[in-house]
Amino acid sequence: MIPENKWTRITTAESVPLREGRAVRLGGVEIAIFNLGDRVLAIENRCPHQGGPLCDGIVSGTTVVCPLHGWRFDLESGAAVRSSLPACVTVFPARVEDGIISVNIAGGSRIEMEDAA
Amino acid sequence: MQRLVVVGNGMAGMACVEQILKHAPKFEITIFGNETHTNYNRILLSAVLAGEKSLDDVTLHPIDWYREKGIALRLGVGIVDVDACAKTVTGDDGSVTGFDKLLLATGSSPVIPQIAGVNNDGVFTFRNMEDARALLERSRPGIKAVVIGGGLLGLEAARGLQVQGCDVTVVHLMDTLMERQLDTAGGTYLIRKMERLGMRVLLHRRTRTILGEGRVEGVEFDDGDRIPADLVVIAAGIRPNAELGRRAGLTVNRGIVVNDYMETSHPDVFAVGECVEHRHVCYGLVAPLFEQGKVLAATITGNRGPVYEGTVEAAKLKIMGVDVFSAGDFREASPDDGIEAEAVRYEDSALEIYKKVVLAGGKLRGVILVGDTSDSHRYMDWLRNGVDVTRKRRRLLFPEPVEDAGFDVAQMSDSETICGCLGVSKGDIIQAIHTRGVNTMAQLKESTRASTGCGSCTNLCEQLLRAVAPEFQEETKTTLCACFPFSYEQLREILLSQKLKSVQEVLNVYGNRKGCEVCKPALSYMLDMVWCGEHEEDRSARFINDRVHANIQRDGTFSVVPRIRGGVTSPDELRRIADVAEKYSVRMVKITGSQRIDLLGVKKSDLPKIWADLGMPSGQAYTKGVRMVKTCVGTEFCRFGVQDSVGAGIELERRLENLYTPHKVKMGAVGCPRNCAEATVKDIGLVGQEGSWQVVVGGAAGKNVRKADLLITVETTEAAIEAAELFFQYYRENANYLERTYDFVERMGIEKVRKETVYATQPERLKLLDRLQRSKALAKDAWLERETPVHPTQFIQIEPMENVFA
DSSP states (O other): OOOGGGEEEEEEGGGSOTTOEEEEEETTEEEEEEEOSSOEEEEESSOTTTOOOGGGSEEETTEEEOTTTOOEEETTTOBEESOSSOOBOOEEOEEEETTEEEEEGGGOBOOOHHHHO | OEEEEEEOOSHHHHHHHHHHHHSSSOEEEEEEESSSSOOBOGGGHHHHHTTSSOGGGGBSSOHHHHHHTTOEEEETOOEEEEETTTTEEEETTSOEEEOSEEEEOOOEEEOOOOOBTTTSBTEEEOSSHHHHHHHHHHOOTTOEEEEEOOSHHHHHHHHHHHHTTOEEEEEOSSSSTTTTTOOHHHHHHHHHHHHHTTOEEEOSOOEEEEESSSBOOEEEETTSOEEEOSEEEEOOOEEEOOHHHHHTTOOBSSSEEEOTTOBOSSTTEEEOGGGEEETTBOOOSSHHHHHHHHHHHHHHTTOOOOOOOOOOOEEEEEETTEEEEEEEOOOSEETTTTEEOEEEEEEETTTTEEEEEEEETTEEEEEEEESOOTTHHHHHHHHHHTOBOGGGGGGTTSOOOOOSTTHHHHTSOTTSEEETTTTEEHHHHHHHHHHHOOOSHHHHHHHHOTTSSSOTTHHHHHHHHHHHOTTOOOOOOOBSSTTOSSBHHHHHHHHHHTTOOSHHHHHHHHSOSSOOTTHHHHHHHHHHHHTTTOSOOOGGGSOHHHHHTSEEOTTSOEEEOBOOGGGOOOHHHHHHHHHHHHHTTOSEEEEOTTSOEEEEEEOGGGHHHHHHHHTOOBOOTTSSBEEEEEEOOTTTTOSSOOSOHHHHHHHHHHHHTTOBOSSOEEEEEESSTTOTTOGGGSSEEEEEETTEEEEEESOEESSSEEOOEEEEEESSHHHHHHHHHHHHHHHHHHSOTTOOHHHHHHHHOHHHHHHHTTTSOHHHHHHHHHHHHHHHHHOOOGGGGGTSOSSTTSSOOBOOSSOTTO
């Protein structure tokens, strides 16, 4: 379990429309928060390819497609999907409680690159 | 010549008559039908209600056919009595007709439960063309419809009513929908699909009363619960119409009893179809009719020999996007016959696919397919022919790996039925290919009617054509992406006929529910186009450019291009643009190739403010839509100009701006053939010449360079603009998403484009223009969303409620 004090309250759940993402800057990191209807997921808002804003991508199931060149990332693991090169973004624990979206910025994790391919 | 009287002008009677006509000796045939329509395809009535076919489409035998065959047809006459000794039938018009042979093909009637209120106005059955017509008349948006009966017909009726706009509830007596065809698991998947289509399903409910004094107001259940209803459809099963058999003194149980030669207990009276009982079974589906008809035709013409040994019952739900197939006996262990059956299952809850086959003694006994019915013919073959599947045990639920594309059809015998709806066998199709020069699916449908029923045999027909037809032509079918199995054309048809208005709805019912970056924007476009702007806009399905109405750049900033119609601006506009560029520290101000000004490097959050400060409409430079009309100076200043290209260009841009298209549309208008604004390499170009305009389309000067084709030459500017509008709307409606006009024109051929736009009949042209006007009436400058954003955070970066490092 993540200690309570590690969660940062971000915004109301309504601020992120269904199947869209929104960016928020937390400390030195920009995070993209996605609303998948039954839950919210948060990833680093920067495509490892050329820095595209992933929050602006089209959501397809539990993946998001970068608006610049179409790289696709799994929102749960952060791994690039169907990419020719192994790549990933950091994922952050996110939750909705009492209508407020919180993110655990310290709990960010990246998968091992071997798995990403 | 012997006299044959046929009672019943439905599918069974007529299928049999068709067979009889193939035999000698000939009869003098009289057919009585109590409906007023010639023989039609009853199983397509669901498709009529669901808007997929019109009432005219379902006719099987037009009146001329009867005439050609020398058949006396008596429509609207019901037969009320049969005297088997005197060999006469009596009509409800008092007529008495003598016969040598009598064929009863009286079909079946809906079972009406004995409950109060069934005679109320607004209570219908769904059995014949009159019912379909009445339901079409009564159903409309806002009407609350209750369908009593969750079997095949009830569900199809429910979907039809829903497509007509009704708010639909299905009430079913049992715990499982289609319980005669599905087990509990299959039924659960089916409910999910029905609910996702937007219908309510109530199981285990017995209707006690239909409420209302004279007119339906609702239904009440056994437990006292009530639900309101303006319309009630009873689909609680059917009962054989065996009364005439009884009157004729034949042996009758539930239906008129026939033996394997299709003989009744009287040597000169025969019966076929849903009114008969064969080996204790009364059939309610279409396939047995054809098999029975063939045998009966042999018997009645004195060629007694072929026998009918019963039909493996198979049912397919005909609701677009809800694939359900069931055949045989799917019970896993049946104590009745002591056979221990084994079930093999496959289930994918995410894709909502459920398959189950039941085996007994190494043979297939029954099958249920939900969500993927593509293999149904294979199982039917195993069932019909009692194939030993022991050696196939490991791949029962998946097609055998076939490298040979013609293998499937090569495995079938000539007599095997390919189209169960219309009773067309493999041999029939091969014969049509050889004797009637059939090479395409369209010709095959025309020639044999195969696959024109439920359409589930389309794949097989195609395979057969590919294997047999000497000049087989593949019908071009481009699917959008892996999320849908449909072509663009099919999707457009589905959106229209199924009245789908939102992307997610389409994905949920016809796709994989997820969608992707390819199909979501495409569907968004199609819905907007098909409904002329009256769709449900879903911004999550749009590319970022269409969420914020600006073009995303490589660093995540955006570019802003205001509309400057015809490339004509003013000092005041230029001043405002300059002010905006300074105020927001725009990194680059660029004159574009489209005679416009691009402000580059703008932050998303500044977009609404910039638009407000500019006070100019969106130039749609970020979207698949109307870009600009580039113009030359024209007559006002140019020494050589012969047409007012500036005026025409600005007017054309005004008429089409704010509309969306399959791909970007760039236009040009030039005042003389010197073509200074390069109109001949634009999607649509107006080229002025002395006394007239040439309207050209399909030009390109991008990745491809292509000189535009001449669409038409007209004398007035208004006529030129109208020709451009016709082409514009035609392109909107018929191009695939992301297909530029230059590819579109080449694919269609300019002759066809002309024929269907500028050379189309006046009503057709007016229809195109009307749809364009309807779209235009709802089209708005997207930049007005600066004042009324579709979502409060449409343009902003979210500020966290608490600082992480505080």
